């Protein structure tokens with residue numbers, strides 16, 4: 001039984017990658033550490049449970065990475081996807097530190113495996129966790145526990161006592177040994193974003209948010225973020241910005257995970273409920289564009305869209321949990337999707353007529369493009385003409401939000417007056433907006449959590465000693 005009458009050196013709120021990296025790092029630096037995970041043990045680990053890979057800079061190929069990915073190239077990729085909306089100093093710091101994370105995370109028991117194939121093309125840039133995010137988490141928990149980190153599950157924090165930027169204590173929803181107050185010399189907030197809080201999302205998205213599906217944990221409701229911002233911590237990031245992809249409309253409201261994501265957009269066309277195309281499906285290589293489709297679908301009527309393709313491409317992408325809906329004719333498919341058949345027939349006829357000859361290659365920006373239609377499909381455009389015709393219904397799948405707490409290079413939170421907090425640190429999704437003003441490139445979520453988690457734990461331990 002964890003003794004809550006004592007005062008811990010470092011209190012970590014959250015139970016995902018950022019929290020565990022912080023806890024291990026603080027413990028290795030000599031601090032006593034308590035982790036409060038709001039979820040039950042079976043669901044521990046928030047969105048981290050669903051992950052597959054992490055993006056780290058490296059100067060040469062490794063056992064599992066096919067070639068170098070320099071700091072400069074990583075920085076350029078980040079600049080591109082964020083359109084420059086990133087804190088350059090912090091981002092460059094994170095990229096530099098990511099190099100060392102490749103080894104550090106292995107020292108904490110995590111194992112790598114070679115990249116998965118399909119349309120992801122990440123073999124050079126991203127390292128995949130052997131056994132996926134859950135196995136990665138299990139390794140981190142095992143290491144933390146072996147080092148003597150205390151962990152409480154079902155330990156939802158419902159209040160924080162903070163005075164003049166100084167953390168004093170946290171309040172648990174359910175008592176442990178008769179106590180609900182947890183005291184510690186320093187705080188690491190690693191409690192995720194607010195993506196599972198539909199009411200909060202509605203403040204920015206309106207009623208449309210009712211049609212959003214949340215890809216990960218229902219426990220990331222943003223309570224800690226809200227408390228910190230209310231108690232004087234400086235906020236960073238646009239509240240409407242988030243990582244959102246197109247996921248199967250038949251997926252559950254929460255925790256559908258990776259198997260509900262559709263990577264077939266580049267192989268067909270995407271139409272809205274009026275059977276009209278609305279965006280260039282071939283704009284750029286999929287890992288650089290998959291994360292725009294959640295927002296694009298969110299902007300369509302009733303937040304629903306349909307990826308339409310034909311039988312020639314079914315084996316070209318990673319299959320998902322849900323089978324495609326099939327029709328022997330376009331009209332039959334339209335009927336099953338409850339779309340206007342003549343409108344869908346016209347969209348596909350117009351699209352087919354616009355497709356120009358080219359040499360198809362989905363791994364490069366090929367020369368298969370349309371001419372004379374709006375929006376164009378600028379790469380990978382091929383006629384949809386071989387029955388059966390197939391479709392996936394998709395909705396916005398929210399992965400995580402970017403609004404967060406501002407931090408410096410020590411992962412220390414900054415207060416509204418610009419001064420660093422006396423003893424509060426943040427890592428992971430809760431501060432992702434420092435690096436991600438908008439946009440996303442696959443694997444950065446885990447880089448943010450690992451780098452800033454490690455730093456936050458180390459700095460919190462140092463702070464507690466002083």
Ligand SMILES: Cc1cc2nc3c(=O)[nH]c(=O)nc-3n(C[C@H](O)[C@H](O)[C@H](O)COP(=O)(O)OP(=O)(O)OC[C@H]3O[C@@H](n4cnc5c(N)ncnc54)[C@H](O)[C@@H]3O)c2cc1C
Nearest residue numbers: 015016018038046047048052053157216428429443445446
């Ligand atoms: C389906 C899916 C696939 C993904 N794949 C990848 C990938 O391959 N690579 C990648 O880089 N990123 C991926 N991501 C994003 C990645 O999951 C996140 O960026 C990362 O896991 C964030 O780690 P974190 O520790 O900050 O948050 P989380 O892992 O979400 O942990 C937050 C924790 O805080 C706890 N918590 C929340 N509120 C409270 C409270 N009040 N009291 C106590 N505890 C609380 C939660 O229970 C949870 O344990 C994916 C996300 C999803 C949903």
